[in-house]
Amino acid sequence: xxxxxxxxxxDIYYGDFLAVEGVxxxxxxxxxxxxxxxxxxxxxxxxxxLNRMHEVTPGAxxxxxxxxxxxxxxxxxxxxxxxxxxxxxxxxxxxxxxTMSIYENVLAGSRLNSRKLKKSEADDIVERSLKHAxxxxxxxxxxxxxxxxxxxxxQQRLCIARAIAVEPxxxxxxxxxxxxxxxxxSAIEDLIHELKTDYTIVIVTHNMQQAAxxxxxxxxxxxxxxxxxxxxxxxxxxxxxFSNPDEPATEAYISGRFG
Amino acid sequence: xxxxxxxxxxxxxxxxxxxxxxxxxWAPLLVIAIAVAxxxxxxxxxxxxxxxxxxxxxxLYLVGVPLWSRLVEDGRRAKDRxxxxxxxxxxxxxxxxxxxxxxxxxxxxxxQINAEFLTYSMRNVIGDQQGGIYHAIMxxxxxxxxxxxISIPVGIFCGxxxxxxxxxxxxxxxxxxxxxxxxxxxxxxxxxxxxxLFVLFFxxxxxxxxxxSVALSLLMIPIVVRSTEEMLKLVPDELREASYAxxxxxxxxxxxxxLPTAMSGIIxxxxxxxxxxxxxxxxxxIIAGKTDGLNMNMFSEPVTTLPxxxxxxxxxxxxxxxxxxxxxxxxxxxxxxxxxxxNLGARAIGKFFAPKKGR
Numbered sequence: 001x002x003x004x005x006x007x008x009x010x011d012i013y014y015g016d017f018l019a020v021e022g023v024x025x026x027x028x029x030x031x032x033x034x035x036x037x038x039x040x041x042x043x044x045x046x047x048x049x050l051n052r053m054h055e056v057t058p059g060a061x062x063x064x065x066x067x068x069x070x071x072x073x074x075x076x077x078x079x080x081x082x083x084x085x086x087x088x089x090x091x092x093x094x095x096x097x098x099t100m101s102i103y104e105n106v107l108a109g110s111r112l113n114s115r116k117l118k119k120s121e122a123d124d125i126v127e128r129s130l131k132h133a134x135x136x137x138x139x140x141x142x143x144x145x146x147x148x149x150x151x152x153x154x155q156q157r158l159c160i161a162r163a164i165a166v167e168p169x170x171x172x173x174x175x176x177x178x179x180x181x182x183x184x185x186s187a188i189e190d191l192i193h194e195l196k197t198d199y200t201i202v203i204v205t206h207n208m209q210q211a212a213x214x215x216x217x218x219x220x221x222x223x224x225x226x227x228x229x230x231x232x233x234x235x236x237x238x239x240x241x242f243s244n245p246d247e248p249a250t251e252a253y254i255s256g257r258f259g
Numbered sequence: 260x261x262x263x264x265x266x267x268x269x270x271x272x273x274x275x276x277x278x279x280x281x282x283x284x285w286a287p288l289l290v291i292a293i294a295v296a297x298x299x300x301x302x303x304x305x306x307x308x309x310x311x312x313x314x315x316x317x318x319l320y321l322v323g324v325p326l327w328s329r330l331v332e333d334g335r336r337a338k339d340r341x342x343x344x345x346x347x348x349x350x351x352x353x354x355x356x357x358x359x360x361x362x363x364x365x366x367x368x369x370x371q372i373n374a375e376f377l378t379y380s381m382r383n384v385i386g387d388q389q390g391g392i393y394h395a396i397m398x399x400x401x402x403x404x405x406x407x408x409i410s411i412p413v414g415i416f417c418g419x420x421x422x423x424x425x426x427x428x429x430x431x432x433x434x435x436x437x438x439x440x441x442x443x444x445x446x447x448x449x450x451x452x453x454x455x456l457f458v459l460f461f462x463x464x465x466x467x468x469x470x471x472s473v474a475l476s477l478l479m480i481p482i483v484v485r486s487t488e489e490m491l492k493l494v495p496d497e498l499r500e501a502s503y504a505x506x507x508x509x510x511x512x513x514x515x516x517x518l519p520t521a522m523s524g525i526i527x528x529x530x531x532x533x534x535x536x537x538x539x540x541x542x543x544x545i546i547a548g549k550t551d552g553l554n555m556n557m558f559s560e561p562v563t564t565l566p567x568x569x570x571x572x573x574x575x576x577x578x579x580x581x582x583x584x585x586x587x588x589x590x591x592x593x594x595x596x597x598x599x600x601x602n603l604g605a606r607a608i609g610k611f612f613a614p615k616k617g618r
Contacts, residue, residue, distance in 0.1 A: 056503060058426055085506025095497040098614030099519040109505035112515050148614065159501070166505055 003069040003086075003169045003200060004029040005050060010064035011229075012042065012049050014057065019045050021229035023064075025219055032192060032201045034211035034238065037221035038253070042230030043204045044092075046221075047172050050202065051087035052080040068170070085109075088168035092175040094155035096147035096162070103143040105158055106130060109166035125165050132194070133161035134187050153184025160191065164199070171195065173203040177210065189214050208254055212242050220250045280331055287324055287340070294319035317348055361595070368592025371585050377593070381551040381568075387582035392590045394553040395568035398468065399597070401557055402547060402564055403537050405472035406479055411529055413476075414483025418525075421484070422491035423513050435488075441481040449477040450542025457546065468554070468562035471547030475536045482535060486528025490521040523609035530605030534598045540566035565594045 005027040012020040020042035027033045035043040048054040049062050052073065066073040073083060096105045106126045110117055117125070126143065130136040135157040139150070147158055156176060163171060173192075177185040192201060192214045205211050211218050219235040234247045245251045294316045302312035321344045329337040379391030417434065425431025453474035457465045494517050502512040518525075548561025549571055569587045576583025 051504065053500060053504060056500060081503075081506055081508045083506075084504055089500075089504035091497060091500065091504075093497060095495070095501045097498060097501070097516060097520070099516075099522075108502070109507070112502060112505065112507040112511055114511070146614070162501075162505065 005170065005200070005202075006065075006067040007046075007050075008065045008067075010046070010049065010062065010066065012045050012054060013061050013063070014045075015059040018229040020049075020221075021231055023232045025232060025235045027200060027202055028217065029200045030196060030198070031216040032196050032203060032214050033217045033219065034215035035202065035204045035219050035221060036206070036208060036211050036253075037230070037233075038223070039206075040226075040230070041221040041223045043221050044174050045230075047174055047202060047204050048089075050170070050172055051089055052078075052083050053089060055080065085166065086168055087170040087172060088163035088166065090156070090160050090163050090171065090173045090176045092178055094152060094159050094179070096150075096155050096158050098146070098148050100147060101144045102139050102147050102150070102158060105147040106161050106165050108162055129161040129165040130158075132164055132191070133157045134191050135161055151184075153180045153187065156180060156184065157188065157191070160188070164195070168199070170200045170202070173201065175204050175206060178206060185210070208242075212238060218242070220245075220247070220253060222249055222253065279333065281336070282328055282331055286327065287320075287344075290320055290323045290327065291316075294323060320344060321348070364588065364592050364595055367585070367588035368590075371589025372592065376586075376589055380553045382553075384551070386577065387579055390582075390586055392565065392568060392586065392593060394550070395563045395565045395590060396593060396597075397553060397555060398547075398562040398568075399537060399564040399566075399594070401555065402468050402471045402475065402543065402562060403533060405469055405557055406475035406536060407529070407533055409472060409476040410479035410483055410532070414480045414529075414532075415487050415525065417480070417484045418487025418491060419513060419518075421488050423509075423517065438481045438484045441477070442485070444477065445541075446474075446478055446539050447541040447545070449474045450545040452477065453542060454546045466546065466548030466561040467559055468547050468557035471543045471562065471564070472557065474542035474546055475539055478539065478542075479532045479536045482532035483529055486532070487521075487525050490524035490528065491517060493524065494520045519612070520614060523611075523613040526612060527605050527609045530601050530608075534601050537598060537601070538566055538594060540570055543567050544570070565590050565597075569594070 007026065008024045010020065010023040011018060023046060035047065037043050045054060050066060050073075054060050054062060062074055064074075068087070071078065097108055100108060103126055104111060106129050107117070107122055110122075110125070127136060127140075130139065135154060138154060139145075139158075147155065150158060156179070160176070177188055180188065189210065192203065195201060203211075203214065215238045217235065218238040218241040220233045220241065221230050222233045223230040234241065234245055234250045236246065240246075241250060242254060245254065295312075298312045298316035298319055302308070302315065307315070321341065324344060325337040325341040328340045373389075375389050376391050377396070378393050379389075380394035381390045381392075382394075384390035417438070421431050421434060425434065450471075453470050454465070456473065457467065457470045461467075498516055498520060499512055502516045503509075507516075543564050544567060547564060547567065549563050549567055550561045551563075554560050554562050569590045572583045572587035572590065576587075
């Protein structure tokens with residue numbers, strides 16, 4: 001069910017400001033691809049353009065092609081709502097719905113779309129998703145309690161459970177661990193390892209060890225200076241990026257001699 | 260690389276003064292007692308009256324406490340005590356009108372309240388016979404309910420448009436501007452407008468409760484729009500994005516994520532708007548008119564509301580005037596109780612809908 005993503009000559013704008021320029025790469029199915037690079041280089045922007053979340057920002061637009069499963073994502077015939085159903089997303093800050101319980105949060109994807117579910121089916125989805133997100137054992141006795149009552153790391157895993165409950169083809173993660181402690185981070189990294197057998201995962205991270213630990217391929221982005229667009233500098237298997245990168249800029253960034 | 264040797268503590272900075280002398284906890288109370296006693300003695304000797312005594316006592320306190328604090332403590336805490344005293348003075352000053360108002364209304368109104376007063380109208384009541392305000396209570400509730408029925412959907416949908424759909428478009432900016440202008444419309448103008456509007460359909464001299472509701476809704480809509488707008492703006496964008504990322508269309512995101520999250524604030528805003536219009540008199544004098552009997556039909560014949568009843572009972576009390584004026588106080592008390600009940604109800608509902616926290 002997982003799909004690969006082909007990006008070619010992608011330019012991303014906020015109004016007149018060119019944020020990301022000329023990105024071409026291809027994300028493999030059933031693998032983890034990491035985006036690394038300094039702040040402001042357009043990693044998150046590129047990630048958000050992969051499920052058309054980018055255009056939620058007023059004035060934002062995209063030039064170029066993103067092809068998933070043979071379909072051009074920015075074709076006028078494509079329904080962005082349908083795209084987002086297939087390509088899930090986990091955000092930097094955990095954002096469970098404050099009006100819903102843990103149970104309802106996991107089912108939010110179905111419930112908000114008014115999909116009719118039998119009680120047994122719903123229970124099934126909740127248990128499966130929470131188990132997948134390594135959260136089941138911690139919350140199984142208080143599923144009716146508000147999702148906001150969980151700790152930050154649990155909330156983030158709840159958000160992951162919510163994202164995988166709708167069984168998307170691709171899972172985009174925008175710095176999912178940046179607000180978490182090392183234990184929760186490690187739980188989520190384990191989760192990413194398990195998920196990649198079923199999902200295509202793209203993860204943005206500022207933590208290079210994390211990129212090295214979880215990803216098969218790594219894309220390094222950089223920008224020439226403030227106000228200049230971000231560019232893809234190097235896209236290679238993670239092993240190669242971290243041991244023997246093609247570009248000197250990549251090596252400088254990874255070894256901490258950036259700028 | 261030079262090795263770092265630990266520097267010995269410098270003798271000049273050997274001691275830290277974290278303890279400073281301070282006034283005892285009961286110091287302000289003592290000063291209050293002394294100030295009141297001194298001011299009362301002076302006042303009784305010189306014949307100032309209670310207001311003069313209170314003012315002098317406050318001044319004595321505001322001078323005495325900082326002075327004592329300056330002598331024992333330091334300048335910062337003297338200022339702190341001075342400002343604390345000023346804040347308390349302002350707080351008490353602000354409370355005086357509220358407390359005296361409620362005291363007066365309860366004292367004058369409570370003796371009037373009985374079962375007959377609340378369940379009979381003023382039809383065929385002459386002089387100091389026991390009359391009732393049932394017609395005015397029902398009139399107030401019905402006129403206000405119709406105003407709310409008109410204003411709440413219009414106001415909430417307008418607020419949703421402004422925050423969720425209009426954003427920074429020119430139309431939304433114009434609506435925001437016009438809503439601001441509407442907030443400032445004098446209520447009598449709203450009444451004249453409603454009258455002029457209904458004259459177009461029903462001819463000269465029209466009086467009906469629904470006309471009053473239209474006038475009141477002109478006053479209520481801008482308040483509902485503004486409060487809805489503010490509450491929706493407080494909903495973090497992360498929640499909207501979380502919903503979009505699950506493949507939820509925008510209208511469902513608005514109706515099932517954004518609105519429930521903001522619901523408690525919106526309900527509070529709506530109730531405050533109702534409380535604001537329920538006491539309106541001027542527009543209803545023009546369009547809703549006045550009657551002594553009960554009229555539950557909002558679409559024909561005049562309807563009396565509590566504020567209008569109060570106005571007429573007090574200005575045209577009949578003979579003897581005491582009976583009519585007493586009824587006005589009774590009606591005023593009932594009106595205040597209704598408004599308070601609305602506010603308490605709004606708090607309860609708001610709490611019920613508020614996003615739940617805790618485990």
